[in-house]
Amino acid sequence: xxxxxxxxxxxxxxxxxxxxxxxxxxDLRQGEIHALIGPxxxxxxxxxxQIAGGLRPDSGSIEFLGNDVTRLNTAQRARRGLGxxxxxxxxxxxxxVLENAVLGAIGQSGKVFRLFTPAMKDKAxxxxxxxxxxxxxxEAQENAITAELSHGxxxxxxVAVALTLAPRAFLMDEPMAGxxxxxxxxxxxxxxxxxxxxxxxxxxxxxxxxxxxxxxxSVLVYGKIIATGTVDDIRANPEVRVAYLGEEDAx
Amino acid sequence: MLRxxxxxxxxxALLLVVPAHAYVTGEPxxxxxxxxxxxxxLAGVGLNLALGQGGLVSFGHAAYFGVGGYVMGIxxxxxxxxxxxxxxxxxxxxxxxMPVIWLVAIVMxxxxxxxxxxxxxxxSGVYFIMVTLAFGQMLYYFTISWPAYGGEDGLSIYVRNQxxxxxxxxxxxxxxxxxxxxxxxxxxxxxxNKSPFGLALNGAHQNEERVQTVGINVYRVRLVAFVISGAIxxxxxxxxxxxxxxxxxxxxxxxxxxxxxxxxxxxxVGRLFGPVLGxxxxxxxxxxxxxxxxxxxxxxxxxxxxxxxxAKGGIIGKLAKREVSHDG
Amino acid sequence: xxxLLLIEQILNGLQFGVMLFLMAAGLTLIFGVxxxxxxxxxxxxxxxxxxxxxxxxxxxNFFLALIAxxxxxxxxxxxxxxxxxxxxxxxxxxxxxxxxxALILIFSEATRWIFGSFPLFLNVPxxxxxxxxxxxxxxxxxxxxxxxxxGLAVAVGLFLLISKTRxxxxxxxxxxxxxxxxxxGVDISVLYTMVFALGAALAGLSGALVGAIQSVxxxxxxxxxxxxxxxxxxxxxxxxxxxxxxxILVGLxxxxxxxxxxxxxxxxMEASAATTxxxxxxxxxxxxxxxxxxxxxxxxxxxxx
Numbered sequence: 001x002x003x004x005x006x007x008x009x010x011x012x013x014x015x016x017x018x019x020x021x022x023x024x025x026x027d028l029r030q031g032e033i034h035a036l037i038g039p040x041x042x043x044x045x046x047x048x049x050q051i052a053g054g055l056r057p058d059s060g061s062i063e064f065l066g067n068d069v070t071r072l073n074t075a076q077r078a079r080r081g082l083g084x085x086x087x088x089x090x091x092x093x094x095x096x097v098l099e100n101a102v103l104g105a106i107g108q109s110g111k112v113f114r115l116f117t118p119a120m121k122d123k124a125x126x127x128x129x130x131x132x133x134x135x136x137x138x139e140a141q142e143n144a145i146t147a148e149l150s151h152g153x154x155x156x157x158x159v160a161v162a163l164t165l166a167p168r169a170f171l172m173d174e175p176m177a178g179x180x181x182x183x184x185x186x187x188x189x190x191x192x193x194x195x196x197x198x199x200x201x202x203x204x205x206x207x208x209x210x211x212x213x214x215x216x217x218s219v220l221v222y223g224k225i226i227a228t229g230t231v232d233d234i235r236a237n238p239e240v241r242v243a244y245l246g247e248e249d250a251x
Numbered sequence: 252m253l254r255x256x257x258x259x260x261x262x263x264a265l266l267l268v269v270p271a272h273a274y275v276t277g278e279p280x281x282x283x284x285x286x287x288x289x290x291x292x293l294a295g296v297g298l299n300l301a302l303g304q305g306g307l308v309s310f311g312h313a314a315y316f317g318v319g320g321y322v323m324g325i326x327x328x329x330x331x332x333x334x335x336x337x338x339x340x341x342x343x344x345x346x347x348x349m350p351v352i353w354l355v356a357i358v359m360x361x362x363x364x365x366x367x368x369x370x371x372x373x374x375s376g377v378y379f380i381m382v383t384l385a386f387g388q389m390l391y392y393f394t395i396s397w398p399a400y401g402g403e404d405g406l407s408i409y410v411r412n413q414x415x416x417x418x419x420x421x422x423x424x425x426x427x428x429x430x431x432x433x434x435x436x437x438x439x440x441x442x443x444n445k446s447p448f449g450l451a452l453n454g455a456h457q458n459e460e461r462v463q464t465v466g467i468n469v470y471r472v473r474l475v476a477f478v479i480s481g482a483i484x485x486x487x488x489x490x491x492x493x494x495x496x497x498x499x500x501x502x503x504x505x506x507x508x509x510x511x512x513x514x515x516x517x518x519x520v521g522r523l524f525g526p527v528l529g530x531x532x533x534x535x536x537x538x539x540x541x542x543x544x545x546x547x548x549x550x551x552x553x554x555x556x557x558x559x560x561x562a563k564g565g566i567i568g569k570l571a572k573r574e575v576s577h578d579g
Numbered sequence: 580x581x582x583l584l585l586i587e588q589i590l591n592g593l594q595f596g597v598m599l600f601l602m603a604a605g606l607t608l609i610f611g612v613x614x615x616x617x618x619x620x621x622x623x624x625x626x627x628x629x630x631x632x633x634x635x636x637x638x639x640n641f642f643l644a645l646i647a648x649x650x651x652x653x654x655x656x657x658x659x660x661x662x663x664x665x666x667x668x669x670x671x672x673x674x675x676x677x678x679x680x681a682l683i684l685i686f687s688e689a690t691r692w693i694f695g696s697f698p699l700f701l702n703v704p705x706x707x708x709x710x711x712x713x714x715x716x717x718x719x720x721x722x723x724x725x726x727x728x729x730g731l732a733v734a735v736g737l738f739l740l741i742s743k744t745r746x747x748x749x750x751x752x753x754x755x756x757x758x759x760x761x762x763x764g765v766d767i768s769v770l771y772t773m774v775f776a777l778g779a780a781l782a783g784l785s786g787a788l789v790g791a792i793q794s795v796x797x798x799x800x801x802x803x804x805x806x807x808x809x810x811x812x813x814x815x816x817x818x819x820x821x822x823x824x825x826x827i828l829v830g831l832x833x834x835x836x837x838x839x840x841x842x843x844x845x846x847x848m849e850a851s852a853a854t855t856x857x858x859x860x861x862x863x864x865x866x867x868x869x870x871x872x873x874x875x876x877x878x879x880x881x882x883x884x
Contacts, residue, residue: 052464078466090464092457095450100461103454106447107465112472119447165465308673370870373877377616377672377816381808382873388805389866396862398855505805509680516677546692552684559678560666 003030004063005169005199006051006082011060013046020046021057022223028169028201033191035202035210038220039243044203045087047220048173051201052084053077065168078107083167083198085158087174091146097157098142101129104164132163136190152183159190170200176209188213211235219243255571259524262531266430274423282422283494288534289429290490295514295526296436297483302512303521304444305476306456307372308380311387312511314367315360315481317503319488321394322356324406324498331409347412349419349428352489360485361478368477372470384505391503405499412493419493429490433527436483441523443479452476453521484511513555519565528566586717588838589831594723596830597730601785602807603814603822604737605778611817612750612774613668618679619659620782620807621800622686627652627783628790628799629690632699641704645787652783653776660775665768683801691797698794701787726788733781734823741819750774809865813872815882824880829865836864 006028013021020043028034038044049055051062053074061070069077078084091100102119105128106112119125133139136156141149149157155175162170175191176184184206191200191213204210210217211231218228221243227234234240266289273281294316301307329336329345337343346352371382395403411419419425443449455462455469462469492498501507510533511526518529536554540547562569606620630651635644659682667675707722741747749770786800793799810829814821841857848856872880 054460054463073468074460074463075466075468078464084464086460090458090461092454092461094457095454099450100454102447103450103462103467104465106451107462107467109447111447112451112467113448113475115446115448115475116442117447118442118445119450120445122447125447161461161465302673308676310676370873373873374812377610378812378878380616380672380676381812382869384805385809385812385866385869388802389863392862393859396859505801512673512677512680516673520673546688548684548688549692552681552688555681555684556663556678559670559674559681560663 004028005030005065006201007063008047008051009061009063011047011050011057011062013050013055013057019223021050021060023060024220024223024225025060026218026225026228028199029216030199031195032215033195033200033202033213035204035214035217036220037204037207037210037217042220043223044220045173046223048171048203052082052171075107078165079110081165081168081198082171083162083165083169084171085155085162085173085175087177087203089151089154089158091154091157091161093145093147095146096142097133097138097144097146097149098126098129100146100157101133101142101160101164102126104132104161105129108165128164132160133157135163136160151178152180155179155183155187159194167198169198170194172200173203174205175202176204176206184209255522255524255567258528258567258570262524262528263434266433266527266531270423270426270430279422282426284534284538286422286426286429286494287491288531289426289433290487290494291511291514291530291533292527293429293433293436293490294484294487294511295518295530296433296440297480297485297487298511299480299515299521299523299526300440300443300483301473301477301480302515303525304449304456305452305473305480307473307477307480309371309383309477309480310380310505310508310512311367311383311385312481312484313503313505313507314387314390315364315484316488316491316507316511317390317394317498317500318360318363319356319485319490320492320498320502321400321406321488322359322485323352323412323489323492324408325400326352326355327408327412328400328406347410349412349414349493352412352493353432353486356485356489357482360488361482363485364478364481365474368474368481372473372477384508387503387508388505391500391505394500394503401499403500405497405501408492408496408498411496425494429494432486432490436486437523437527440483443476444523448472448475513551515565516555517558517565519567522565522567525565525567532566583715583717584838586715587719588834590719590723590727592831592834593827594726594730594830595834596827597727597734598785598789599803599806599810599830600730600734600823600826601781601788602803603810603826604733604819605781606804606807607811607814607817607819607822608750608774609778610811613771615664615668616672616675616679617664617778618676618804619682619686620778621802621804622683623652623656623779623782623800624786624803625690625797625800626655626686626786627780628701628786628795629694629699630783631787631790632701632795633694635701636699641702641707641791644701645784648783648787649780652786653780656779656783657772657776660772664775665771668771687797694797696797698796699790701790701795703791722791729784729788733784737819746770746773806865809869811879812869813879815879818879818881821879821881828868832868833861833865836861840864 004027008024008026010023010025011021012023024047036044050057053072061068064080064082092103102125105125106119109125130139133142136159138153138156138160141153175187179187188209194200214231216228216230217234218225219234219240226243227237227240270282270285298309298312301309326345327347330347335342335344367386371379374382400406413419414428417424451462451467451472455472459469488502514526514529514533517532518525536551540550558565602624606617609615609617627648631644631648634647635641667678703722707725709721710718711721711724713719741750806829810825811822813828814825840861841854844853844857
């Protein structure tokens with residue numbers, strides 16, 4: 001697996017008697033969108049937290065770009081090129097759109113301990129931030145206060161901030177949530193373009209979106225990956241139908 | 252309503268005109284009141300960097316105020332008694348030169364803030380408030396129980412310290428020194444707020460996870476802010492001690508920490524001039540309400556309660572009609 | 580140092596510890612259930628002590644005075660909760676700190692206005708005066724022993740209240756999830772007032788009990804409040820168990836530190852210097868203990884991680 005950018009190796013995490021991650025292994029390969037699906041309570045967010053660095057696994061390891069990053073914190077992993085977007089928008093709400101993007105550029109540039117030069121006059125930071133905003137189509141809103149953006153625009157801004165890091169892999173937590181059909185479709189197209197520069201590990205509830213854009217899918221149930229494969233593999237997998245799709249239909 | 256920038260300019264102008272006028276008309280007491288206000292404002296500007304920009308609710312900034320005060324007291328008392336502070340392994344003498352005292356006060360309070368911050372920033376929220384309060388209280392009890400520098404009674408300095416080329420005993424000249432230092436601190440903090448560091452600090456206040464995930468170590472950013480914050484408040488402590496020519500453990504008391512917070516909330520949290528306006532208002536209230544009633548703290552408490560419950564953004568917020576400051 | 584003295588100091592430490600527990604239990608409950616940091620808890624301690632001193636002055640009856648301390652603190656607590664505190668639950672911690680700091684100013688000055696600046700004294704009742712001989716021939720103050728007994732009884736009562744009763748179940752539910760408790764059909768604002776009044780009553784009782792050992796004066800509450808903060812930082816916020824463990828730990832560390840550190844330093848230093856260094860260090864000991872706990876368990880011994 002020379003083209004594996006991110007590999008999770010047999011990680012375990014339990015909270016008391018609950019095994020939230022029960023020996024999970026998965027990998028993210030160059031150029032793909034790898035979707036992680038599973039019913040509520042399957043342990044998706046616990047897994048994402050461990051990959052992002054917010055939570056340390058009890059055992060097992062996580063490799064990123066060929067290096068063991070299991071013991072690195074969130075900021076260190078981000079600096080190595082792990083770009084992340086959140087389920088509930090994690091943005092500085094009082095800042096303008098541009099300020100949020102500049103924040104990403106600051107992290108990427110390592111200029112955070114410059115105390116006396118104005119950030120919003122630093123051409124390199126501004127260029128980088130504006131370039132990312134342009135890619136997601138927010139360049140016209142750069143002076144808007146983030147709290148005043150629509151839900152969909154916040155999603156776009158999340159992606160823009162992640163882009164400022166020039167990431168080597170993306171970790172996206174339900175980017176389609178609350179986007180509406182139109183927005184989802186546009187985002188799906190954008191993700192197809194984005195995966196060319198860095199692969200995407202996508203956690204998503206919207207099944208149509210997942211089946212439309214994912215190259216591979218892993219299904220997580222009760223802390224275990226019960227199947228990994230192409231869209232067709234997963235559709236055909238009887239175990240998945242029982243454990244997951246059946247449940248969805250029942251609702 | 253008025254823009255925040257104009258309010259700031261008006262405040263600065265008043266801080267120049269009122270003491271000058273009082274001096275010319277022969278009211279040195281007013282100049283002393285203004286000096287107190289400016290020194291408290293400086294302490295508040297320090298805390299505001301941590302509290303307003305960083306969202307770090309330190310309830311122990313009296314510690315740095317006190318350390319600044321005791322640096323002045325210790326250096327000046329050794330100088331006035333002609334006793335070196337240390338002879339072995341090398342000679343350290345006391346001094347009455349203000350610039351040296353300021354420098355030592357800044358360094359010592361920064362070191363203390365580094366130690367307290369490194370421990371306290373491991374926690375957050377209510378823990379952080381309680382822990383900073385507790386460390387402040389620790390120094391209070393330490394100064395009471397350590398007899399070398401006066402213990403509970405404190406330490407008196409008979410002559411105000413010297414500044415090259417100025418007569419520091421002249422109230423207006425000492426006021427000028429304090430005013431210039433306040434302006435320098437305001438300039439410094441304004442630069443910091445606008446820098447990449449300031450953007451990250453305030454960004455982490457709004458959303459910590461966001462700042463982590465762009466690869467910034469939030470703990471380190473906060474620690475640096477906390478150290479600068481403590482150092483500025485420490486400088487204010489040294490000036491306060493020089494104003495009174497006296498230091499005592501009360502400089503370390505939790506009430507002082509509370510008062511520095513009051514300056515900020517009265518003026519407006521996170522606003523550059525919030526603590527300046529707040530401190531000036533506090534001194535005015537103390538002077539006029541204190542003249543009306545022995546129990547003026549009741550009124551102060553009621554006003555504070557009113558501001559917290561009904562006036563988010565403090566006085567500047569009310570005047571500028573904007574809850575969040577975004578003047579670039 | 581002989582064993583008898585050591586045991587006496589351990590008992591003193593326990594007595595100090597259970598008093599801190601009465602303060603810390605209320606603080607930690609109020610934080611756990613309502614998410615409020617209440618600086619005015621020290622004022623309720625002071626109000627309890629003043630109410631006891633006043634009632635003891637009128638009636639001469641110490642037990643009526645204790646009841647008065649409970650009732651006065653609970654009533655004042657409930658009134659403050661109804662008028663001001665409940666507006667603060669949804670606010671951030673900074674606003675809670677400042678508003679309750681304002682309450683301290685108001686309560687302290689109002690008390691000074693009513694009772695004057697001079698300390699009041701509350702006498703230990705006749706039946707509890709003097710000392711008692713414990714097994715092993717140790718003479719110990721009956722009153723202090725009674726305080727330990729009352730403190731332990733309150734601790735047991737609180738554990739039972741929280742773990743066995745319906746109200747306790749609601750309190751635990753409130754700690755976990757405010758929406759869930761609303762879904763249970765509990766009138767949440769009544770529960771909040773009750774919890775606040777309970778915390779206030781414990782603080783008031785504590786103030787009255789300590790008031791008979793020390794003097795009753797304005798400003799007596801805040802040093803104890805800050806110690807109670809140290810207790811719950813060590814024990815873990817929101818945990819009654821943590822508050823108890825933290826209180827006993829702080830009580831013992833402080834009391835034993837003050838007697839033993841000067842002796843320890845005296846074994847290798849000149850006597851007066853040993854007293855100076857020892858007592859200065861002893862005054863900082865519990866804060867050093869807190870720093871140590873923070874290094875290894877930033878959320879306290881019994882805190883959720």
